[in-house]
Amino acid sequence: MPPRDRVSIFGDGNQKVVFMDEDDVATYTIKTVDDSRTLNKTLYLRPPKNIVTHNQLVEKWEKLTNQTLEKVHISAQDFLASIKGAHKPSFLGMDEKAIQAGLARIYHIYYEGCLMSFAIGNEGEEASKLYPEVQYTSVDEYLQRYL
Structure with missing residues (x-):
C-alpha cells in the first residue's frame, strides 16, 4: 500500500525513475517474441507517462488522497549504511546476500539514476x-487502485 501518513524519499527525490505495471512488462515482452525489429536488441521499458521522480510520485499520491505526507529524506550515506545492517535471515525468505543485492539495486536506481542516465542507442528499442x-498503465492509473 502507498503510505498514508509518512513517506521515505531517497536522496533529494529528484532522480527520474521508471515505474511499470507487471502486466505491461509481460505484454511488451510477449510482443517481442516474433518481432524481427527486436532480434538481437535490448528492449527498454520507459513509457513517457511513467517516468517520474520520487517527489512527483509522492505529489501524485498526495493529490489523489487529498493529504499531505510527512517526507523523510534518506541520504545516500544513510541508505548505504542500512545495507550493511540488512541481515534479517527470514525477510521474505531471502538470505542476507539477496537482501543486500536488492537494496543495492534500489541505490543505483534512486541515487544514481541508472534507469534514465543513458540514451537508447542502436542496440535497443523503447517498447512504447x-x-x-x-x-x-500510467502511474496515475496504478495509484487509483489504492484509493
Whole structure:
C-alpha cells in the first residue's frame, strides 16, 4: 500500500525513475517474441507517462488522497549504511546476500539514476515507441487502485 501518513524519499527525490505495471512488462515482452525489429536488441521499458521522480510520485499520491505526507529524506550515506545492517535471515525468505543485492539495486536506481542516465542507442528499442498500440498503465492509473 502507498503510505498514508509518512513517506521515505531517497536522496533529494529528484532522480527520474521508471515505474511499470507487471502486466505491461509481460505484454511488451510477449510482443517481442516474433518481432524481427527486436532480434538481437535490448528492449527498454520507459513509457513517457511513467517516468517520474520520487517527489512527483509522492505529489501524485498526495493529490489523489487529498493529504499531505510527512517526507523523510534518506541520504545516500544513510541508505548505504542500512545495507550493511540488512541481515534479517527470514525477510521474505531471502538470505542476507539477496537482501543486500536488492537494496543495492534500489541505490543505483534512486541515487544514481541508472534507469534514465543513458540514451537508447542502436542496440535497443523503447517498447512504447515500438508498440504504440499498447495501452500501458500510467502511474496515475496504478495509484487509483489504492484509493
